[in-house]
Amino acid sequence: MDLPDGDACLCGIGVEISNLRRYLDDLETAHQRLALLDAAATRVGTTLDIETTCQELVDLLTPSLADMAAVGIIEEEFTGAPPPPPGFLRLRKTRGSAPPGMEWLLRQMGGPGPYVDVPRGVATRHCLDSGRPWRGNLASDELFQKVTVDPERTKLFRAAGIHSFLIAPLIARGRPVGVILLGRAGASQPFNDDDLVTIQALADRAAISIDSARRYSYEHAMALELQRALLSEPSTPHPAVEVAARYLPAGRSVLVGGDWYDSIPVTQSRTLLVMGDVMGHGFQAAVAMSQYRSLLRTLAASGTSVDKILGEFDRQVTQLGLDRLATCLLAVMDPRAGTCTAASAGHLPPAVLRPDGGIEVLWPPAGPPIGTGLGGYESFTVRMDPGTTLLLYTDGLVERRGTDIDVSVQALQTLSLPTDGPLDDMLDTLLTHLANGAFEDDVAILAARARRP
Known part of the structure; x- marks a missing residue:
């Protein structure tokens, strides 16, 4: 730009930094998620108790990756309870984690009792049958009904302010052993592709620990039953x-x-x-x-x-x-x-x-x-x-x-x-x-x- 006296000029230089800022943010997020995967190796599966292992998993996932998380384990033994209806799969409600003020949702999810029988056609069953995660962002009532067995429970999710769900299967040795249900509420962002990859990686690691704990519990119960029968x-x-x-x-x-x-x-x-x-x-x-x-x-x-x-x-x-x-x-x-x-x-x-x-x-x-x-x-x-x-x-x-x-x-x-x-x-x-x-x-x-x- 020429100035009026003709002897000087003004030059301006602009640098666009939004892409650099986005790159640095993405790099920081990647570091955080790698650290989370590394922490899973020491924080999940510290015992051979299923309940403890599932609690360690949901505590790791919240609030880092979700506002609420719950784990259900496939129940294959129906001692003391009638079997599920034909075509249904029984999940035992194991452990959950939610912020203060949202604990009531964990208590009411899946209805009363320690089990929930899952029919075909709902998102949880799709994850278990296919071995792939399911994601529902900014969900409508119709989409919420794919998550819950009881359509009336859509009102619970709305009351808790949950707007997005991610369900990941727990696969160990080629077989499903359970499922993780995660929700985001309020101002939390919907689940993106990076979330899905990270959560499924954590689920794969946790599934091995949960399956080992379940196998241990089964062997322990069998051995104890045999020993007590012989020593009755x-x-x-x-x-x-x-x-x-x-x-x-x-x-x-x-x-x-x-x-x-x-x-x-x-x-x-x-x-x-x-x-x-x-x-x-x-x-x-x-x-x-x-x-x-x-x-x-x-x-x-x-x-x-x-x-x-x-x-x-x-x-x-x-x-x-x-x-x-x-x-x-x-x-x-x-x-x-x-x-x-x-x-x-x-x-x-x-x-x-x-x-x-x-x-x-x-x-x-x-x-x-x-x-x-x-x-x-x-x-x-x-x-x-x-x-x-x-x-x-x-x-x-x-x-x-x-x-x-x-x-x-x-x-x-x-x-x-x-x-x-x-x-x-x-x-x-x-x-x-x-x-x-x-x-x-x-x-x-x-x-x-x-x-x-």
């Missing part, structure tokens, strides 16, 4: 001996183990008491426990001495190729003779509660565990005065992290237990003394004493 009641002892037992599974972080106990009447007035622990945890350990228990019952019918029973037990387990070692303690109570004869295959020592309240740990010769094929078991006999109680147990009762097991066993001798009254009361008192929160391993206890004449 020990065999009826000789009428001259009274017996009480307890089995307590460990906390959630530990699988069911292979603990077992038994009481088997043998010749004359004698009763064979058994306490064993198959090494390992889970369903396979429970199955192995059932095999060992059955085999030992067969061997006990011979009426031979406890050391010879253990020797034959070890030999047959080795020959059969059962690949799990087990510790085992056998004790024969003979009320008529007033004695107890025991032998150990690597198991913790028994204890006796004397009539005066004193507790003594008995240290038998320790033989090798069952399944090693080494044999070489020895028995020992102690006097059992009238009113004396014999205690057999597995390591879960006394084992404490950071404490030597022998020290923990010796600590039994410092307990004060009732000597009169039912054996069940005595076991309850014992567990109360030793329980400090959940036990770290499964606990099995067997108490026996001669009946009073």
Whole structure:
């Protein structure tokens, strides 16, 4: 531009920066979403509990990617409830997250009860059947009705101010295990393509954790059911001996183990008491426990001495190729003779509660565990005065992290237990003394004493 005096001019330079600003914003958003995907690896699936895993997922998704989120898990077992109608798929309402003032929506979504039966034709079912996410932005009432099973529930979403939905399937090992429902409300932007990609990536990662938790829960329940069925009641002892037992599974972080106990009447007035622990945890350990228990019952019918029973037990387990070692303690109570004869295959020592309240740990010769094929078991006999109680147990009762097991066993001798009254009361008192929160391993206890004449 020429100025009036003709000797000078003015130049202007303009720089358009909107594209640069948009690029920087997109770059920041990409970094945030990568960080979110990275956080999912450490924040989702920290336990093998389904409820906890689903809560971790919705807490990660809100408010970063949605104003509300809810997870439904496909229910394949209908124990205690009628199955869904033909053509319907049952989802168990698991966990949800919403901002203050919107929690009521989570409580009312899907109707009353813990389940919702999903028919074909709704968006949730489409996601599960196709394995692809579904998105409904700035939804009309007609579109809302594709999300909910009950068209009347469209009013709930409107009342909460939700305007957009995104539903992502949870796919693990090629099979749907559940679904995530996300909503945006108020001033939040509708879901875009980047949202869809990020949420589906998070869903894929979370699905593996949820499926692992579900498989764990199923195996844990199966093993626990098998173990409880086998240990519901020990065999009826000789009428001259009274017996009480307890089995307590460990906390959630530990699988069911292979603990077992038994009481088997043998010749004359004698009763064979058994306490064993198959090494390992889970369903396979429970199955192995059932095999060992059955085999030992067969061997006990011979009426031979406890050391010879253990020797034959070890030999047959080795020959059969059962690949799990087990510790085992056998004790024969003979009320008529007033004695107890025991032998150990690597198991913790028994204890006796004397009539005066004193507790003594008995240290038998320790033989090798069952399944090693080494044999070489020895028995020992102690006097059992009238009113004396014999205690057999597995390591879960006394084992404490950071404490030597022998020290923990010796600590039994410092307990004060009732000597009169039912054996069940005595076991309850014992567990109360030793329980400090959940036990770290499964606990099995067997108490026996001669009946009073």
